[in-house]
Amino acid sequence: MSADQLTRLLAALAVGDSERVSVCHDFGGTFTPTLGTAATAPARAQPFLEGRANVWFGVNPLSPDATGRGAASDVTRVVALWADLDVKAGGMPDRDACDRVVSDLSGMLRAQPVAVVDSGHGVQPYWRLEAGDVHVAARLVARFRWLVELVAGENGGTVDNVFDVSRILRVPGSVNVKDPGSPVSAVLDHLDTDAEVVTLDGLSDVLLSYGIRDVPATPDAGPGATLVDYSGPTYGALEPGVRSRVDAWADAPLREHLAALDACREAKVDGWRPGMPGPAWNDTLWRACCRLAEVAVAPWSGLGLEDVGRLVLEHAPRDARFTDAFVRTTWLRAVEHVAAKPVIAAPLELEPGGALVEVDFWQERESLRTIHGWARARMASPWAVLGVALARVITTVPPHVVLPPTIGSQASLNLFFALVAASGGGKGAATGAARDAVVVSGEVYEREAGSGEGLVKQYATRTKGGVERLRDAVLFDISEVDTLASMSARQGSNLLPVMRKAWSGERLGFAYADPTKDIPLDPHTYRLCAVVGVQPERAGGLFAEADGGTPQRFVWLSAVDPTIPDAEPDAPEPWVVSEQRWPSDFGGRHELVVPQVAVDTIKAAHRARQRGEAKALDGHALLCRAKVMVALTLLDGRRVPTEDDWRLSGVVMDESDRCRTGIEEALSKVAERSVVSRGRSDGVRAAVAEDAQHEARLKRVKDAVLSKLLPEWQPVGKVRKTLASRDRAAFDDALALLVNALDAEVNDGKVRNR
CATH class of the missing domain: 3.40.50 (Rossmann fold)
Structure with missing residues (x-):
């Protein structure tokens, strides 16, 4: 087979002849990377194309300082978006499903692939990407993974995480010997050098419209990932009393965020207008997934990832595009995002021996530390x-x-x-x-x-x-x-x-x-x-x-x-x-x-x-x-x-x-003690009696005033004169009580009942 297909693919991706790219091969279980210019890449690949070796190339150009196959930090330019759609158990169900994913993604990106490689066990499409800041582009590629995951899920499949910018993919014109007993050819199936270029801003808008916002980059992680910075006990090691405290706390965010998802479902909000302000569904879902994943992945928590994921799927809203696949993808993305971060602290600290200590709220911020310090200094x-x-x-x-x-x-x-x-x-x-x-x-x-x-x-x-x-x-x-x-x-x-x-x-x-x-x-x-x-x-x-x-x-x-x-x-x-x-x-x-x-x-x-x-x-x-x-x-x-x-x-x-x-x-x-002892001094009784007389008089005058009020307005002075002279001194207080109780209304010197 000829390396000419690699030459044509690199040209279609606009990789310059002088830019450095990696070519790697695996022969007999030995992985060998090589680095050189794009112009020499076909020659470096050619010796292994006819043999029983897997051959790959680096999609993006690398710096002169790169070693091995190159790392993400060595990438000088991100030239394309790509996907690796494999037909396999736990992957895509068939080739037709792969083609549908490519078609759906092209519609979302409003750009056709510049190239599609038939890898022998699936397809690897490429879309040209606008030149720009390499770090911005790298973050967009990492987010693009979740759009691919979403579309694959809607077509009955899943994809592997192959979206680091130093990724190597199958060389067209080589032999795919993933299964040594059944080698198959990898060929350049489609090439369109006039295909549209995907802009960075356009890609960002598409990702945001599907709720895929920018989050800090994380290494490849998942439900089985090793959680960093944690040396405390697991949930099963906690004493029953401690465990009940943990359960009560973990249940609070669960109820809170599931209620928020229920609210979205009930309100039937359209969450799919890009840039939409307010409680868009995708915002609410992402926050709920991240918060619940933080609790579920923590070893001290009794919440299980599978159970919480099922609850999220049950409570999340639905519309024509807010599908099961979208909700499931968002949940998995959140799990990966939080799993590579330090374990969150509950509002209690669990020491290695399982002892329970209240978390120090006062160490959360400098302002709180200052207040705590002054409180201690002033007793x-x-x-x-x-x-x-x-x-x-x-x-x-x-x-x-x-x-x-x-x-x-x-x-x-x-x-x-x-x-x-x-x-x-x-x-x-x-x-x-x-x-x-x-x-x-x-x-x-x-x-x-x-x-x-x-x-x-x-x-x-x-x-x-x-x-x-x-x-x-x-x-x-x-x-x-x-x-x-x-x-x-x-x-x-x-x-x-x-x-x-x-x-x-x-x-x-x-x-x-x-x-x-x-x-x-x-x-x-x-x-x-x-x-x-x-x-x-x-x-x-x-x-x-x-x-x-x-x-x-x-x-x-x-x-x-x-x-x-x-x-x-x-x-x-x-x-x-x-x-x-x-x-x-x-x-x-x-x-x-x-x-x-x-x-x-x-x-x-x-x-x-x-x-x-x-x-x-x-x-x-x-x-x-x-x-x-x-x-x-x-x-x-x-x-x-x-x-x-x-x-x-x-x-x-x-x-x-x-x-x-x-x-x-x-x-x-x-109250219990007062039932036993109700004695009062004579002076107190007298004071109480005097207050009671005053209250009784005020109530009597208030009732009298209320009986004189009509639904129609009448002068305040006229109502006052209807009272006995001994009661007129209490008229203002009585009227104020009626107004505060919403039994009377006063306006411009006139009064009426309500």
């Missing part, structure tokens, strides 16, 4: 110091910066923290440490909270000329929950309802009979954060408001540190938070961009609540987590949250859940 709880620091960071963000309308409307960043400890248990130390540990831009205006009206008056006041704005941001520091509870317990108090509205960024104001007394704050025009000291057994006032959503709006963190060391280390340098400049881009507001996994999780939870599957106390948990995510992002000196910020916010909220559960248990014990 304060790291969690409490973090809570105060995050509240201070959010207080510096202008109120027009909002979360996007994932559910309903835009959401405020206003954030509340409850620091839990016995009286004198550490809130003051945490507050002082946070001020010194984290330096924020601008002044943080701090005040104690009073009534609901008092909160509003920190932002604005009414003068003869109208409403005068004082400031946009306040951090309310409430040293004891008793203060909050006692004020909210007063008849007619509106403190907690106002705080609930403020957490959501709603309009604040009060329906006075005299409109000149109102001080309105429009939505998202004020920043309100709060830090409250909570003694567990005195938190009943807040938890009594669970139906109104009060405890759900707080992040609960312990101000007690059971791991406090015997000796205090020196404090590190303070952490300086980068100043951010915030534009206005939508109705005077700036919507933050949040990671899609957060959006998917929030929407899935909302569906669960609508279906009655979520507990009432967890109604605002994910929105609270989203606010914490933004706070952690800003603390780190960035403006755009990432999936890692979302992950870390989950750690904070897990701590909050543990702390909140402890309070609920403490309140349960208090």
Whole structure:
């Protein structure tokens, strides 16, 4: 046979005569590579074409420094895309299927092959590739593998991973002796020197349209690959108690990402427009596959790759092109991507002996290490110091910066923290440490909270000329929950309802009979954060408001540190938070961009609540987590949250859940004790009786006012005069209660019932 076919193929691939290419042969089990110019390649191949040797050539030119057959780092230019379609068990089913793959790929690339080699056991098509940066081209070739895998799967087959840029392929005109008992000829079956050239940008667009995005290059790996950087125990070696902890944690991302895939299926989103923004199916599927593969390939995990892959296939959405083969290919691609990376850490460390140690959240970032160092130096709880620091960071963000309308409307960043400890248990130390540990831009205006009206008056006041704005941001520091509870317990108090509205960024104001007394704050025009000291057994006032959503709006963190060391280390340098400049881009507001996994999780939870599957106390948990995510992002000196910020916010909220559960248990014990002992002093009884009389009078007046209201508007003064003179002093308070309860409406000095 003649080496002329190799000459014609190299010319069709536009390989210059002076460029270096490899020619390799395997004779009798001995592999021998040679290097030389393209001009000499046919002569180097010729002696072995008639013999019983396998002969290959390097597709891409190599540098003068290359040795052996050459490595990927030696490639100077990527001249083509290629595929190696073998008809074999575990490969392509037949030659017709190979031809269909070549045809389908050519249609996707909008280019016909410049050459097709019949390898004797299949086909090897080549498409000319535009000259460009060799590293960019190499990454595109690695991604092209998955397009070939996808199309092969849709035609009933699979392909081998032969997409490294130093790849050698069969020399046309040689003999294929893969099976020594049945040698077959490899021939140049098709040559079209006028075929279109595939551009790098065009190839990138095609790959993206099929969900094949750029990921860090990984070595050939798969479900059986050796995982690097891991010396811990396997799942089977864990003790039962440890194993249950691992199972609980691994189940969380499984449920989260399968719910996101279910949401795509239910929404019937078109995920196939290249560059489509938002929750495109391919984006959601890739994130789910990578995250679940990370957990499934870890030796400490009880999740199996086969089981998780089957679940992904069951839950993934479908359309005309979102096929089983596409989903399966995406899953396998994700497995290979993560299998060559270090094993991810669970939120617990598994030592070689199987012992369980909580992962050090504080070593995740320099900002967190700094906060932890200051907490240790000042003998304060790291969690409490973090809570105060995050509240201070959010207080510096202008109120027009909002979360996007994932559910309903835009959401405020206003954030509340409850620091839990016995009286004198550490809130003051945490507050002082946070001020010194984290330096924020601008002044943080701090005040104690009073009534609901008092909160509003920190932002604005009414003068003869109208409403005068004082400031946009306040951090309310409430040293004891008793203060909050006692004020909210007063008849007619509106403190907690106002705080609930403020957490959501709603309009604040009060329906006075005299409109000149109102001080309105429009939505998202004020920043309100709060830090409250909570003694567990005195938190009943807040938890009594669970139906109104009060405890759900707080992040609960312990101000007690059971791991406090015997000796205090020196404090590190303070952490300086980068100043951010915030534009206005939508109705005077700036919507933050949040990671899609957060959006998917929030929407899935909302569906669960609508279906009655979520507990009432967890109604605002994910929105609270989203606010914490933004706070952690800003603390780190960035403006755009990432999936890692979302992950870390989950750690904070897990701590909050543990702390909140402890309070609920403490309140349960208090309730049990109160059944046994209900004695009160005479003074307390008198105070209670006096309060009861006041409440009874206010209720009587409120009922009287309600009975006088009509569906039609009538002057407020006219309704006031219908009351007995002894009751008119309580008219304004009674009317305010009716308005807050949505039983009455006041406008321009007139009132009506609702």
